[in-house]
Amino acid sequence: MNLNQKIFIRLGTYVGVILTLFFIVYQIKYPNIENLYIYLIFLAIGAGLVLALFLEYKEYFSRYDINQKVVDSDFLVKELDRVNQELKDKDNQLLMMSSFAGQGIILINNHKEIMYANELARKRLSLLDTQSKSYINQIRHTKIKDQINRTFMDVVPYKDTHMIQNKNLEIKTIPTEQSKDQFILVIIDDLTEKLQLQTIKKDFFSYAGHELKTPITILRGYAELIHQEIITGKEATEISAKMIDLADYMKGFVDDMLMLSRLETFTDGPLETLKLKDIILNTIEYFNNAIKEKQIKLELDLDDILFEADPMDMQKLFKNMLENAIKYNKENGLINISIKKVLNQIVFTISDTGLGIPFSEQDRIFERFYRVNDKRKTPGTGLGLAIVKHIVNKYHGHISVESVENEYTKFIIVI
Ligand code: ADP
Numbered sequence: 001m002n003l004n005q006k007i008f009i010r011l012g013t014y015v016g017v018i019l020t021l022f023f024i025v026y027q028i029k030y031p032n033i034e035n036l037y038i039y040l041i042f043l044a045i046g047a048g049l050v051l052a053l054f055l056e057y058k059e060y061f062s063r064y065d066i067n068q069k070v071v072d073s074d075f076l077v078k079e080l081d082r083v084n085q086e087l088k089d090k091d092n093q094l095l096m097m098s099s100f101a102g103q104g105i106i107l108i109n110n111h112k113e114i115m116y117a118n119e120l121a122r123k124r125l126s127l128l129d130t131q132s133k134s135y136i137n138q139i140r141h142t143k144i145k146d147q148i149n150r151t152f153m154d155v156v157p158y159k160d161t162h163m164i165q166n167k168n169l170e171i172k173t174i175p176t177e178q179s180k181d182q183f184i185l186v187i188i189d190d191l192t193e194k195l196q197l198q199t200i201k202k203d204f205f206s207y208a209g210h211e212l213k214t215p216i217t218i219l220r221g222y223a224e225l226i227h228q229e230i231i232t233g234k235e236a237t238e239i240s241a242k243m244i245d246l247a248d249y250m251k252g253f254v255d256d257m258l259m260l261s262r263l264e265t266f267t268d269g270p271l272e273t274l275k276l277k278d279i280i281l282n283t284i285e286y287f288n289n290a291i292k293e294k295q296i297k298l299e300l301d302l303d304d305i306l307f308e309a310d311p312m313d314m315q316k317l318f319k320n321m322l323e324n325a326i327k328y329n330k331e332n333g334l335i336n337i338s339i340k341k342v343l344n345q346i347v348f349t350i351s352d353t354g355l356g357i358p359f360s361e362q363d364r365i366f367e368r369f370y371r372v373n374d375k376r377k378t379p380g381t382g383l384g385l386a387i388v389k390h391i392v393n394k395y396h397g398h399i400s401v402e403s404v405e406n407e408y409t410k411f412i413i414v415i
Contacts (some may be wrong), residue, residue, distance in 0.1 A: 013049045020046025104188030108135050108148065110181050124169060124188050144186075147173050151184050161191065168192045204257075207369045211253060211381065215246045249379065256383040259316060260368065263390040274309055276339055276346070277302045283318040284337075290326050294333065301338040305346055307415070313391045320384040321350045321411060327378055328409065329354035351410035357403040365401070388413075 023042045104121030108114055113133035121127070127138045139145055147158050151173040159172045172187040222239045225231040231239055280302060284291070291298065307314070325335045333353040340347050357365060357372055364370045368386035392399045397415035 010053075013053045016045055016049035017053070020049070102190070104186075106135070106186040106188075108184040108186065110183070112136065112152075114138055115183075121186070121188055124167070124190065125164070144171055147171060148184055148186065151175050152182070155182070166192075168195055204368070208253075208257060211369075212250060215250050219243055219246050253381045253383070256381055256387060259387050260383060260390065263313075263387065263394065270310070271308050272311055274307050274311055274314055276305045276307050276314065276348075279311075279314050280318050280337060280339065283315070283322050286319070287322055287326055291335075294326060294329060294331055296326060296329055296332070297334050299334065299336040301336075301340070303340050305339060305341055307346060309395060313394065317388050317391045317413075320388050321413075324384060325350055325352040325354070325409075327380070328352065346415045348413040348415075349410060351408055353408050356405035356407055356409050357401065358405055359403075362401050362403060366399070 020042050023038075102120070104124045105116065105118045106114055106121045106125075107116040112135055114127075114135050115133075117127060117138075125139055125141065125144065128140060130137050132138070135148060136145060139148075141162065141164060143160070143162055147160055151158050152175070155175045157172065157174045159170065161168060161170050163169075168191045170189040170191050172189075174185045174187070176183045176185055222243050226236050226239065280300075284298065284300075322335070322337075329335065329352045335353075336349070336351045338347075338349050361372045365372065366385050366389040369382040370386075371380060371382040389399055392413055392415065395415045397413060399411065399413045401409065401411050403409040
């Protein structure tokens with residue numbers, strides 16, 4: 001029965017009851033036997049209508065449950081909507097949390113349809129936006145589809161790594177059962193950074209070990225000679241000077257490694273407003289002896305520039321750049337240093353008239369431990385430019401090099 005019919009019956013019932021009552025009152029007041037039949041007909045209609053009214057109210061009262069709570073259809077629809085919304089919110093929260101946890105998550109039902117896929121999963125697997133919900137149509141990587149298929153068939157979890165868009169993704173496919181239905185939960189983890197870090201760490205320790213092993217062996221040999229008095233007097237003094245050099249080299253190497261690890265873990269020191277010109281002049285002062293020894297001429301063009309940075313970073317940057325310009329320079333060579341502000345950016349250049357860098361090596365000199373294999377055997381760790389590059393990156397800058405072998409080398413840093 002629809003709403004209009006209900007209203008019609010209800011109105012009819014009320015009108016009928018009122019007419020019947022009116023007729024009864026009229027008959028009592030003006031008894032007329034001729035109207036008795038009409039009276040009885042009205043009475044029957046009235047009784048029928050009262051019965052209809054009673055039945056309707058009975059239906060109404062039956063909508064109350066034992067706790068007298070209304071459970072009519074409107075209420076049920078609203079309640080269902082609310083529960084649905086709550087469930088949706090919970091799903092969204094769950095998917096959001098999984099995204100924050102850095103995992104891509106996909107849930108596939110037993111009809112092989114994707115029921116959920118969070119943002120990370122969509123991005124990592126570049127899920128296709130098709131009408132079809134089928135995972136076979138949405139996932140484009142055959143190997144992942146095979147893995148899901150195997151999980152459906154064998155009902156055991158599988159774990160595999162897949163190279164997708166240069167990313168190393170670990171995919172876990174886990175069978176789950178809910179209300180006797182079979183689901184597959186796909187969890188996607190990006191291991192790229194973790195694996196890269198592992199390789200870097202491995203290389204780092206093997207290089208560092210190798211780099212320190214030789215000086216330690218030599219140092220021990222010298223100490224042994226002096227201890228057993230095989231070498232004495234002037235010779236011993238000369239050897240101890242070499243030992244000091246070796247110890248200095250090892251200290252420099254360990255300092256550089258600590259600096260690199262400080263830069264990589266982003267443990268920032270406090271930022272200060274620095275006068276870059278003063279730091280450069282102090283660095284020149286620090287290398288004064290070496291500059292004089294090689295009789296190097298300096299040309300300076302330094303503007304007064306203020307820059308917000310960790311002082312340790314800027315000191316290390318200028319120190320490493322100037323040290324190389326001296327170290328790889330020729331006797332009586334020239335070093336030109338300039339710092340300027342160009343269009344709101346700081347441009348620092350340092351050039352020397354030294355040995356230069358072969359073109360084929362210019363890309364690689366910023367890698368850690370990379371040293372150009374020259375015949376001069378200039379001492380160094382191969383960490384200096386790697387540190388400079390890290391510092392430049394930290395301040396969202398850029399470093400480039402121009403060089404011609406045996407002519408000049410020019411480094412340009414823009415921050
Ligand atoms: P290190 O100087 O300790 O070897 P760096 O990381 O500072 O390490 O430099 C990497 C390599 O780049 C050096 O081994 C050197 O061959 C080359 N290089 C750096 N600066 C210069 C320069 N000014 N002139 C020539 N070669 C340079």
